[in-house]
Amino acid sequence: MSTPAGRAARSAKNSTVMHVLARAGFVASGLLHLIIGFIAIALATGTGGGTEADQSGALSQLTRAPGGQLLLWCATIGFAALGLWLLLSAFADRSWQGKRSRAAHIVQNLAKGVIYLVLAFTAFTFARGGTDSSAQSTSQIGGTLLRAPGGVFVVVAIGIVLLGIAGYMVFKGVSKRFERDIRVPSGPTGRAISILGVIGYVARGVALGAVGVLFLVGAATHDASKTTGLDGALRSFVSLPFGMVVLIAIGVGWLAYGIYAFFRARLARL
16 A cells, blocks of 8 residues: 555554554453453353343443443543554555455454444443443344345355354464464463463354354244344353353353453554
8 A cells, every 4th residue: 555545544553542542442342351251150140130241231331330431431432443443454554465365354354343343333322321232233133134035045144154253263262373463471471361362262252153053043943033142142051051151161261351352452463
């Protein structure tokens, strides 16, 4: 990108202000993962109540915490900055090698950028005193697709894509490829961060894989109530044999990723 627009994008991406705000986005992500992890464990032990085990549920918990409104506004800014940084990185970052790597780099960063911008909008909604339900919204979208001509194939495609992303998350954790994203310190601290990353990525992959499976089940049964996203996926473990143990393990994994995200906020290669 040697055009004026390209140079402006690289300049914005590499600015100190953008880096500080993007790192704040990782902190906000860590906080949300910690809350979701605790909600998942509460579901497993029967103390979760009606709290949604997803981003909306976590943000709802923040509204009731001391200083919650301030945290929500900080999360909004952090998520928005991180999303924007990822969108800029999709085209301004030249760390990739080859056309295939470039295409993968663009797709991954665009997808992650959009996800963080959606999180920013959700956090903004709660910060303004509104409410939102990710599970209900996802179910409504699933229902709309299932009623549309050929929509069932779209739902199947979504399920397959989610399973693919979930598999990559597990692979990224087991292979420790996430260490390419951060500057891992030496010694016990570096080993602890690596362990947290492995556990966190695997747990996130398992949870997302469950979401993908439910989309496929929803398509097969033509039941939109199955397509409720992360909340429905985690709740589905409760009725399975040894589901409580699996759900607790997932919750612990999300706690691990939350702590890892705090380290990533400082150590990320931006």
